């Protein structure tokens with residue numbers, strides 16, 4: 001098990017900066033997600049932690065030891081690429097024992113260790129089968145077995161479930177998480193899927209354009225996004241943004257909106273005063289008595305809930321409501337917000353005001 005810390009780590013490829021100065025700590029035993037859209041630098045960050053890429057600047061610590069310039073082979077970690085990458089000519093037992101044999105472990109110890117791992121993964125009865133005829137799920141388990149059999153300090157996984165269809169993917173992500181909870185090994189996992197990150201992760205780093213936008217537990221990231229990017233990337237449908245121009249003039253400490261008064265604790269000098277109010281679809285209630293008004297333009301039925309889109313003076317707003325709520329296209333109604341659930345952003349920088 002291991003604590004992994006990166007400090008001011010940066011990666012340039014020629015004149016292109018793939019990862020800007022990034023810092024965060026992964027605690028011992030955590031299931032840690034690197035989340036962001038394609039090209040944001042999450043794979044590069046993972047590869048630097050694993051020793052497959054050298055940082056241009058900054059330090060990487062594993063259990064307090066600076067390893068930034070050490071190759072992967074000296075970091076005692078396991079990298080799981082695509083879980084389907086098995087040795088096709090070997091049976092299950094040989095696939096799993098291969099890393100131990102190549103380390104020179106004696107035969108009896110190998111047998112015992114492979115037996116333990118097979119037990120954990122529930123594949124004891126297929127140990128002597130060729131991998132060729134296995135189901136997708138069993139192939140994934142064997143590949144995982146091969147990665148974990150060495151007892152590495154940490155696991156690094158880059159979109160390991162990326163090639164699977166949705167249903168199987170969900171099943172394997174539950175298995176992976178359960179496996180982690182039994183073994184408690186530090187795991188760093190790259191994904192572009194916000195739902196997967198929220199469901200599996202103890203902590204999440206959200207990256208965009210090589211920058212760490214936010215780092216924390218899933219619930220905090222969802223409830224208190226640090227930037228508009230995070231607010232939009234996490235949650236489906238994403239957070240609503242309502243733009244207000246010049247509301248926070250010099251010296252203003254509060255603004256009123258939708259019948260509520262919102263405090264603005266800190267505005268930085270020189271800001272235009274343009275604000276964006278962010279509110280999640282499930283935190284808005286349709287209430288005919290509310291003063292903030294909108295017109296229903298679309299209703300999307302989702303089973304237990306529905307997404308109702310309204311046009312307001314500040315643009316379209318999506319509301320998640322119970323399916324029992326009556327809403328007809330063309331109807332005008334009020335929108336009520338709980339001020340405690342609203343995040344106020346600086347419209348220029350996109351950063352949440354604290």
Ligand code: ATP
Pocket residue numbers: 013016018036037038039040041042043044045192
């Ligand atoms: P994806 O999910 O698409 O893999 P990512 O977030 O993992 O995206 P990276 O693979 O880390 O992103 O890539 C970040 C940026 O760095 C991309 O623009 C990519 O093209 C660039 N990049 C990555 N590796 C190299 C390299 N070896 N040489 C030049 N540019 C690279």
